[in-house]
Amino acid sequence: MKIAVDAMGGDFAPEAIVEGVMMAAAALPEGVTIVLIGKQSVVQELVNKHKTETVSNVELVNADDVIEMSEHPTKALSQKPNSSIGVGFKLLKDAQVQAFCSAGNTGAMHVGALFSIKAIEGVLRPCIAGFVPQITGGHAVMLDIGANADCKPEMLCQFGEIGSIYAQYTFGIERPRVALMNIGSEEQKGSLVAQAAHQLLKDSRRINFVGNIEGGDFFAGKTDVIVTDGFTGNTMFKLGESFHSIATQRGLSDEFIDKTNYESVGGSPILGVNGNVIIAHGISSPLAIKNMIGLAIRQVESDAYTKIAQVLA
């Protein structure tokens, strides 16, 4: 198994990325290799700086260019095919690697996935999934947390189906509960899109729909999959992540609140595409990168995207 990681993407790249990769490399399962993509001279130097002994599970692939955070995604990808992101998607598309992860330009990662490995046939719109720690243990999969700010009801229903398959195969939950984030428990509550989505989710034979949940249920352990549009998802998810920083500012330390820290999961997968693509926060620390790689490995092992393709075909 090869996990490709963009060494050049992120506010603290390449240093933080390489450090995180080396942390992961020290504890990688047998048979797993990390492929670091970036300006080889720079990356090699950083790898040398962090390795304690001869590292055999980290490979370097050169990429001369870098897509900056502020660049327009589509333009940048077409103008910079030799960017670390461009090269990463080429490797993924050519099945040279089984996953590609980056803390770089999110738009470029999303567009790059659509152009290279493409959306799964039948998927209306790929989305980004986040993992929300539940007070009862484990995580709920929340989607969409940012790819699609405006959604049609059919997209939301599909997020429910995709999220359910992901939770089943990646988390091992037999019959994942799927809930719709809303502003009341009744069916007729919420925006027009939410009301229509509620009916579609209710009628879907592919999921175990448990109805609406509200903002206060975010961490409550009432569901395994939280369906919402990308605007609501992004604002809520980031608010949830701030719990940890608020607690830290107040000098509080707690095992559960620590799980709301973005570092603890490390990355968010793009779901609904023909491959494993994981994006991480621009501010990603080495620990976040390390955990993102762990997520990538689990996702490759689960082969979730193949299962999603089978169901939606």
Add this chain to the structure above:
Amino acid sequence: MKIAVDAMGGDFAPEAIVEGVMMAAAALPEGVTIVLIGKQSVVQELVNKHKTETVSNVELVNADDVIEMSEHPTKALSQKPNSSIGVGFKLLKDAQVQAFCSAGNTGAMHVGALFSIKAIEGVLRPCIAGFVPQITGGHAVMLDIGANADCKPEMLCQFGEIGSIYAQYTFGIERPRVALMNIGSEEQKGSLVAQAAHQLLKDSRRINFVGNIEGGDFFAGKTDVIVTDGFTGNTMFKLGESFHSIATQRGLSDEFIDKTNYESVGGSPILGVNGNVIIAHGISSPLAIKNMIGLAIRQVESDAYTKIAQVLA
């Protein structure tokens, strides 16, 4: 000054409501009276149970009917004019009281306000405002937190103007900062409505628009007014309130996190109507009711709705 309180609305009414009223009564400013509306026999008994000495600042007004939490708002109001909510709005409309508060059927409170005291001329849609504690001190006014699940950009711009006036007169902030909740800092980020609202807010001469904020900035002290649609507002606001319950479940206690507890402010005003109307959570405790009454008094003193009417006329 007379503050009317619905004794019959809420999951723990009338006991919790009367207890909260009596707590408030023990510390009311000179010249303020609370008018308790409900089934007089029941309410009188509860008042007697809680009073320690002769109470001169609580009056009772009879209302034979009750609008239940699950009833359809418009139907219930027209069929039950003698409900505690119906009577409350009549008193408010007739200027017998200067504010009306209830933990009962929110839809009925909203519709009742529109029917009785009506929307301020020029207001597209009244909204509900919530107070979000800021880590830097004080609160930000967030609107809309639930009245309008689907919003047009013009409504969002108006929420910004209404919130700014409210913050100026009720919180005493000279030139309130107004921000748009969004999923990125750039102007072109977000849903179509958010993008259009951003431009309108930017162009408004009535406000000090500081641009977009993101979910992680919710408590951060970056703004005095947070503008959003009722769906995003409701889900985020309830998620923010859950911080306190999560902390409590984890055995943590902190002065700032305590402020995220719904009880600490106690109520949410309906803004954009010709009068002071405050709604409280159905689950309101006596402490929440007490604090809601304090908010009502401050709001009456600030005369915010008159100022809003003047600006928007």
